């Protein structure tokens with residue numbers, strides 16, 4: 286029979302959890318997010334619907350994005366145990382410099398719309414984590430301002446090629462002059478993808494004040510307060526605006542970009558060149574022949590062509606074809622550190638993540654981006670330890686397959 290007694294205050298007091306007073310309430314809420322999916326749920330509550338959908342959505346039926354994510358669900362490791370995994374090394378050589386972690390913050394357009402802290406916040410977290418960050422041609426912070434506010438970040442510049450070549454030449458010159466060391470040429474955007482959520486939400490660039498948005502204001506006053514009381518939202522490197530992002534891509538950028546433009550880029554850019562948006566083995570071969578330093582197997586996070594293939598599924602064939610000649614990265618649908626490790630196990634040198642950090646930005650500005658990076662870092666380390674890989678080279682040698690069901 287259990288003997289009972291009345292609890293004494295000295296028994297109860299130590300059990301009362303006190304909030305960590307060194308954290309703000311926002312940071313405490315972020316701490317309770319156990320996954321990037323949880324951060325996404327928080328972002329959904331905090332950002333206006335049109336903004337959340339701009340990030341979360343993809344092209345047409347959104348099948349390309351779903352396929353990219355589903356491919357990661359089919360991953361099956363064969364974990365090795367009884368190895369000393371007390372210390373794991375997550376460093377990797379990325380285009381001539383060491384990165385602390387095998388993920389890179391991908392270039393994303395209109396970043397200050399997600400949170401007014403925008404690109405400088407993302408860049409600060411990248412610097413703290415020792416990883417690169419790519420500023421987009423459609424960025425909302427100028428090349429020079431980002432260099433000035435984030436001198437310690439390894440900065441890359443992502444280029445969309447205008448019909449008039451003098452504009453991209455000028456952008457390359459400015460990025461070169463301010464210490465960006467890699468140019469990401471995005472090649473999956475011959476025209477803008479058809480993003481239905483943007484049409485349905487009436488999202489235009491810049492966002493318009495309509496009756497609908499006014500009603501939204503009442504639901505997300507903090508976001509609107511930020512937008513209306515800080516530097517107006519606009520592209521920093523582009524003079525043209527109006528319409529949806531898809532319309533803009535089609536109107537301003539050149540659908541005539543070919544392999545010949547790599548030669549033109551080499552004439553205008555002294556750093557490394559990465560081509561992003563490769564979706565076939567043949568184009569991976571072509572890019573390697575053209576002498577680029579790296580390729581990213583990417584379908585733009587499913588935001589361009591619908592019914593495309595999943596970069597993870599394409600990766601083994603691309604590795605066999607060009608893995609010795611260029612560095613191969615993938616992106617699209619990466620939501621966890623396990624996804625990152627899986628991509629490396631299939632041969633990628635590293636991955637780019639887009640939405641994951643943007644969910645963080647919408648959920649809590651710089652704090653949110655940091656929370657996402659912390660979650661990904663912890664998941665990368667833990668997955669490595671649990672599959673018995675002490676380094677990323679060992680991850681690449683690990684046994685892995687894609688289940689068929």
Ligand SMILES: Cc1cc2nc3c(=O)[nH]c(=O)nc-3n(C[C@H](O)[C@H](O)[C@H](O)COP(=O)(O)O)c2cc1C
Pocket residue numbers: 339340341391392393394421422423424443471561583584585586587588616617618619637638639640641643
């Ligand atoms: C909101 C948003 C904006 C993006 N803008 C750009 C861009 O301006 N330039 C570019 O090359 N890629 C852009 N991308 C694609 C990303 O660089 C990356 O390929 C993609 O986000 C990877 O998929 P993930 O978001 O599922 O991680 C954008 C992606 C998102 C989600």
